[in-house]
Amino acid sequence: MTYAHPLQADINPYLRTPLVESVSLSRLAGCRVFLKYECSQPSGSFKSRGLGMLVHHSVNEAKKLGYEQRPHFYSSSGGNAGYATALACTLYDAPCTVVMPATGAKVILHGNNIQEADLYLRGLLNKRKEEDDFNCVYCHPFDNPVIWEGHSTIVDEIIDADINISKLRAVACSVGGGGLLNGIVQGLLRNGLTIPVIGIETEGAPTLQKTMEKNQVTHLETFDTVATSLACKYVPQKTLEYCQNYDIRSVLVSDKQAVTSCIKFSFDHNVIVEPACGACLASIYFSKLDHLGLNLQPDDAVVIIVCGGSSTTFEDLHEFAISLA
Known part of the structure; x- marks a missing residue:
């Protein structure tokens, strides 16, 4: 009983992605900002x-x-x-x-x-x-422990990279359904780290923030955001447990900030990402980390997960910017 094409155990469905220090974003943040380029995955995103x-x-x-x-x-x-x-x-x-x-x-x-x-x-x-x-x-797009395990490999690669882990102060990611956030926390815990994880959403899809405010899994019925990949009705129970037992910090950005960050990022790094990814980048471009009590020093490091997006063009970003002006 065999498959037509035998399964090869060494086939990897994802790539090891670059971790690159950004000079321009480091200058803005006043610390070392590293970009984890998940946009270079085969699908164009961390998924x-x-x-x-x-x-x-x-x-x-x-x-x-x-x-x-x-x-x-x-x-x-x-x-x-x-x-x-x-x-x-x-x-x-x-x-x-x-x-x-x-x-x-x-x-x-x-x-x-x-x-x-x-x-x-x-x-x-x-x-x-x-x-x-x-x-x-x-x-399921995000609510499955196997999916979280896959996302957790991002942390393994960060630790293996040429970065001083003792100076790593936070990992920041966009949050829609919480699958990426869950994976990052799992990866940090597996490697014995308790570094804060910054979850960033748009104001029109604040699923994580509402869950943290109410201290229970909260379902949103409507969304108002151009970052459609973040428009998830809920975050899993496991995400709530991490919010209760791990250092998760929530940040909201506007759609305009997310789109503007995408455009700035395209000029600074020659990479096009969708607004859902721009939300995370806005944490640097619009100084959102300054209010989280991280007390970042010039030699401290923050990792930004550039989660990507497979269908956005620069023309799309331009149209978003016009509509949000």
Whole structure:
């Protein structure tokens, strides 16, 4: 009982990405700012780590259980998670169905937002399971421990890089559903570090901040942000537990600050990222870290996760900027 294309254990669904000190951002922040270029992943975003690991893990498990075919993967996504899943499935020669809201790419279009697309996908998946004993895998965009484990490898690479860990004062990332934040905390804990993690959202999608304020998982019903990748209804219970037991600090930025940061970043570093990533960059461009009590010194270091984004162009950023002027 074998696959048509034997699984190679050494195939890695994600890349080891550069960690580069930014002269321009360091000058602005008054400390050493390092950029973790997750935008250089095969999918254009950090999602290649988590979703790639989920596909890799599931294919291996199916093989161990004796399935003759690789599992069929089902993903609902506003873009990045679905693209990362599809690319990983191509790598492992596994079938994949992606359901996106009508504002996303034309794969299966359903609903007005990621929550409606996800609900449709779950129904599609349940129907498939009822029809036969097919090996199906549901790929949630962020709420899965295997996904967090994949994202946690970012920290392993930071530690292996040429950086003085004793001077590392914070790791900053954008937060939508909290999967990246969970992975970063897991990676830090696994390596015996208790460095603050800065979670950055736009004002129109403050899921993490509302959860921290209420000290319970809080569901948002509406969003008002151009950073659509951050428009997630909730963060997982595990994220709440980290907020309660780890040093998580929340920052909000405006859509205008996020988009402006994307444009500035494109000029400073010749890299185009989407507004969801610009939210994290705004923590430096608009001095958001100054109010967090980090007391950063010139030789201290902060790592910014440049999470990327696979579909934004400079023309898109220009249009966003005009609409927000």
